[in-house]
Amino acid sequence: MDSFIQLSNFPKIAPYAKLFEQGMLVTVLLSLFTVMIGFVLALVLALMRLSNFRPLRFLGLDRDGHQREGGVLAVISRFNPLSFLATAYVEILRSTPVIVQIFIIYYGVFTLVELPSFQLFGFIKFDRFFPGVVALGMNSGAYLCEIMRSGIQSIDGGQTEAARSLGLSQVQNLRYIILPQALKNILPAIANEFVVIIKESAITYTIGVQDIMSAVNAVKGATFIIIEPLLVATAIYFCLCFPTSKLIAYFERRMSRGDKR
Amino acid sequence: MATRDSLIQVTDLKKHYRMGTIKALDGVTTDVNKGDVMVVIGPSGSGKSTFLRSLNLLEEPTGGAIIFDGVDITKKKYKDASGKTVKLDIDGLRQKMGMVFQHFNLFPHMTILENMVLAPMKVKGLDRAEAEKKAMALLERVGLADRADAYPIQLSGGQKQRVAIVRALAMEPEVMLFDEPTSALDPEMVGEVLDVMKELAREGMTMVCVTHEMGFAREVGNRVLFMADGKLLEEGTPEQIFEHPQHPRLRDFLSKVL
Numbered sequence: 001m002d003s004f005i006q007l008s009n010f011p012k013i014a015p016y017a018k019l020f021e022q023g024m025l026v027t028v029l030l031s032l033f034t035v036m037i038g039f040v041l042a043l044v045l046a047l048m049r050l051s052n053f054r055p056l057r058f059l060g061l062d063r064d065g066h067q068r069e070g071g072v073l074a075v076i077s078r079f080n081p082l083s084f085l086a087t088a089y090v091e092i093l094r095s096t097p098v099i100v101q102i103f104i105i106y107y108g109v110f111t112l113v114e115l116p117s118f119q120l121f122g123f124i125k126f127d128r129f130f131p132g133v134v135a136l137g138m139n140s141g142a143y144l145c146e147i148m149r150s151g152i153q154s155i156d157g158g159q160t161e162a163a164r165s166l167g168l169s170q171v172q173n174l175r176y177i178i179l180p181q182a183l184k185n186i187l188p189a190i191a192n193e194f195v196v197i198i199k200e201s202a203i204t205y206t207i208g209v210q211d212i213m214s215a216v217n218a219v220k221g222a223t224f225i226i227i228e229p230l231l232v233a234t235a236i237y238f239c240l241c242f243p244t245s246k247l248i249a250y251f252e253r254r255m256s257r258g259d260k261r
Numbered sequence: 262m263a264t265r266d267s268l269i270q271v272t273d274l275k276k277h278y279r280m281g282t283i284k285a286l287d288g289v290t291t292d293v294n295k296g297d298v299m300v301v302i303g304p305s306g307s308g309k310s311t312f313l314r315s316l317n318l319l320e321e322p323t324g325g326a327i328i329f330d331g332v333d334i335t336k337k338k339y340k341d342a343s344g345k346t347v348k349l350d351i352d353g354l355r356q357k358m359g360m361v362f363q364h365f366n367l368f369p370h371m372t373i374l375e376n377m378v379l380a381p382m383k384v385k386g387l388d389r390a391e392a393e394k395k396a397m398a399l400l401e402r403v404g405l406a407d408r409a410d411a412y413p414i415q416l417s418g419g420q421k422q423r424v425a426i427v428r429a430l431a432m433e434p435e436v437m438l439f440d441e442p443t444s445a446l447d448p449e450m451v452g453e454v455l456d457v458m459k460e461l462a463r464e465g466m467t468m469v470c471v472t473h474e475m476g477f478a479r480e481v482g483n484r485v486l487f488m489a490d491g492k493l494l495e496e497g498t499p500e501q502i503f504e505h506p507q508h509p510r511l512r513d514f515l516s517k518v519l
Contacts (some may be wrong), residue, residue, distance in 0.1 A: 156366075158362060158364055159366060161360075161363060161366060162360075162366035162368070162425075163354060164319070164352075165317055165319065165358070165360035165429075166379070166384065166428070166429070167352050167355050167384040167385075168352070168379075168383060168431060168464075172383055176383065177368055179371050
């Protein structure tokens with residue numbers, strides 16, 4: 001009987017170590033860029049969701065120019081197209097599978113938009129890597145948006161009242177008062193998102209991104225060995241994610257200790 | 262009622278919610294003159310905080326008018342002297358009204374000094390050296406210059422509120438609004454905050470204070486307003502209000518708090 005794992009298979013896949021090494025680099029780069037795109041996108045989305053942009057506001061004013069107390073016009077006047085768009089984006093991205101989104105971006109958007117085909121660091125195919133980053137970043141942006149929104153909303157309303165009564169504008173209030181406090185609170189959540197992306201990015205091998213999973217596939221195709229390369233991949237993913245999340249937990253504890261000074 | 266040198270004229274001010282079923286403010290008319298120390302008293306839920314917060318538009322009134330600097334600030338647009346329609350400069354307006362809150366609302370991620378210089382630098386465009394010099398002078402006045410580099414969390418409640426007061430003063434406002442400034446303080450710290458407010462009043466600062474400190478109202482106030490159910494029920498000198506109350510609601514209120 002063959003055992004589940006055959007140690008003799010490991011020497012056979014050893015020549016492909018370079019593939020795993022490159023795959024690991026791709027996975028890390030992919031995750032870093034994804035979180036960066038996701039962060040910026042999430043900030044914009046969260047600010048859109050929380051904005052007070054009401055182009056139909058005038059409908060809610062009565063003849064004297066005061067706010068109407070109720071009625072259909074008052075409801076319509078509160079419509080915020082920015083918030084509506086951002087909410088729609090977040091809900092759609094969160095309610096559909098990542099793989100569908102990746103395929104739509106890769107086969108849909110980036111067949112219309114021609115990407116230059118060159119290789120980053122001599123081995124990363126840009127025309128695969130870039131669509132992967134865009135798709136994962138868009139997805140991650142939707143999730144990070146909700147984290148950011150709750151972070152901003154968790155700041156006491158008195159902070160805004162104090163800032164505004166000192167004469168700071170809405171933008172200055174966000175920049176100097178709200179965001180510095182909110183970002184500090186959600187930093188651990190953003191770092192956790194990075195760990196999630198490391199794992200989720202495995203799916204990008206389906207569009208030909210040469211990450212860790214694609215190394216597994218390449219070895220499988222060349223040697224017909226399946227389990228052992230998967231175990232190597234498992235070990236690499238674990239070694240990336242476990243220390244990172246422990247490190248985050250450590251900084252989280254240290255930061256919350258600072259609050260109780 | 263409204264005289265020419267009054268700083269703020271409030272006419273029939275209303276704040277209604279839910280189609281008028283809840284009336285937080287129900288037609289308040291009064292005016293704040295330069296140098297007034299106006300104290301607003303009344304039971305909780307009487308609308309006195311809403312009244313105060315309407316003055317710098319932290320609450321949007323649903324009716325009436327507030328004339329400040331010759332402009333009705335309850336309207337989003339107004340016509341200027343040349344007849345042009347101008348948008349209300351709400352940030353510019355709020356600079357001229359300092360506000361002190363029940364819960365201090367210092368910025369916890371900044372030192373005391375940073376709290377003090379932020380608005381003068383970002384809103385008034387002072388350079389850092391100038392803003393810090395002014396801030397230190399103000400902190401000196403309230404005996405907290407040695408805490409300039411501390412964070413709010415390291416201060417006692419009374420110290421926080423004194424910082425909050427001078428932070429507002431750093432913008433050189435024309436009027437100071439106090440929203441129950443001593444209500445969140447431990448009893449032994451109330452005195453130090455009231456002392457700062459008394460000194461301000463002596464210097465001639467125009468002040469509107471919502472407070473439960475009847476001693477302060479009587480000693481420092483030159484006008485006392487009694488509110489209940491969103492209405493201004495009685496207004497007078499401290500002597501009139503405390504020694505000769507007319508309205509039965511006021512008599513009832515005073516019998517409970519004095």
